[in-house]
């Protein structure tokens with residue numbers, strides 16, 4: 249039942265998305281936009297002391313992938329608020345479907361769409377000059393999937409718990425900036441003052457970025473890589489658990 | 501373990517209660533303690549003014565809200581111990597709609613059917629059949645935002661019936677329907693019961709609907725059941741004809757209220773502004789005398805209307821409010 253219902257929800261969400269040409273187009277253009285807008289800056293930034301040494305694309309693309317995973321999932325909570333308002337959430341909650349399937353089906357749609365976007369991003373980056381083996385790309389996509397899944401689950405949970413765009417939007421903003429800055433995706437944290445570095449070390453996404461960079465630089469079996477992927481996996485599991493709790497907690 | 505003492509389709513609730521946490525820690529009591537019994541195959545109308553607790557009661561019985569107190573057995577499953585069993589056996593049409601505005605109808609119908617174990621194909625087949633029956637034929641490729649209000653309401657009903665539940669909760673199913681669509685839905689509801697033996701528990705604000713569609717009525721007010729029975733029985737209980745007296749002003753009506761209250765046989769005296777409602781045995785004979793007494797008290801009515809009691813009068817007598825808006 250669980251997987252069948254998960255598939256039912258996934259299929260519904262996927263068809264809804266694919267029927268929306270703007271969603272498809274923007275989804276495909278966004279990664280390419282990231283590259284063309286950030287790319288020219290890259291050569292300058294990569295020479296800044298403090299960024300890890302190595303091919304600048306191998307530093308930059310993992311950062312973009314992590315950013316894609318995080319921000320791709322961040323905003324989906326708005327959609328569940330709209331669904332709740334339309335009575336769709338209640339309708340599904342009176343059905344016998346397992347609560348976990350209601351959220352997992354939604355999360356999987358986001359995971360699939362982010363993985364496709366990640367693939368487009370890496371394909372484009374290859375044209376720009378990124379040179380990594382295919383299995384490294386595969387690991388990159390895996391990380392996008394894990395992070396995207398985690399954030400989409402958290403976002404659905406927060407959206408459904410708050411049920412108001414007006415409270416959800418500030419919450420998202422509050423998280424977005426520190427997560428982005430402190431992860432060292434755009435600017436190396438080694439440039440930061442000591443106290444910021446400490447904050448950054450606490451930020452799990454910094455370690456996720458570091459982990460993926462290690463993979464791209466060829467240190468696949470390093471602790472850094474294992475730690476980054478482990479964190480992403482843990483976040484995804486936690487996100488799904490919280491999400492399922494929030495869905496079943498609607499009945500109270 | 502799931503308790504299965506009740507029969508399929510039936511509802512037995514005892515002391516069902518719901519309080520919401522309000523502001524500053526004070527509680528809003530939405531449902532004070534409802535006892536209700538519905539037999540399999542019955543069509544029961546649940547009547548009550550806005551805010552009476554109809555939706556809250558339905559949501560509790562449909563597993564969408566946890567009762568703050570009391571017990572219920574719904575379609576053979578204990579509400580607290582086996583909510584999943586309840587969910588499998590019931591259909592629920594919420595007052596607030598059920599489909600995403602930009603989703604195509606058939607997509608919503610298919611996903612709904614699948615969540616109840618139907619194949620996509622079967623869901624589609626039944627969906628088309630139900631849409632045809634509820635005059636939605638040919639609209640299956642539309643988005644629900646491009647339906648009229650009444651069409652969307654009927655779509656909600658299609659969604660709630662797709663899995664042929666043995667018990668259906670309909671929360672104000674006919675709101676926004678034109679008279680013809682309403683009559684058509686009534687007929688469909690009766691057919692469901694007659695052909696499939698479906699139990700139907702529906703809320704409504706329309707007296708004619710309650711009167712002609714339901715086998716039995718439950719009247720709820722301020723979270724409490726205040727009346728129960730067939731429409732005929734409820735009307736007979738009013739004892740007498742309904743009399744409506746209109747006065748020139750509120751003050752005259754107040755005087756009239758006092759006079760009427762002192763009248764032998766008068767019952768259910770309710771005043772709303774300058775209008776007075778009461779029940780009077782053998783009204784045609786008693787009316788002239790009453791008018792004389794009112795004139796003597798300086799409160800001569802400017803209008804008087806006498807009628808056989810309607811459900812509306814029953815409602816007014818039980819709740820002190822009129823359902824007519």
Ligand SMILES: Nc1ncnc2c1ncn2[C@@H]1O[C@H](COP(=O)(O)OP(=O)(O)OP(=O)(O)O)[C@@H](O)[C@H]1O
Pocket residue numbers: 520521522528529530548549550551552553554555556557595
């Ligand atoms: N989530 C909530 N929090 C606090 N109070 C609520 C909540 N939902 C409903 N109420 C209150 O509970 C009472 C019963 O509401 P309910 O929706 O059950 O009424 P109803 O009989 O369905 O009315 P209507 O005919 O307007 O649909 C009302 O006073 C309402 O304000």
Ligand SMILES: [Mg+2]
Pocket residue numbers: 554555556595671
């Ligand atoms: Mg209601």
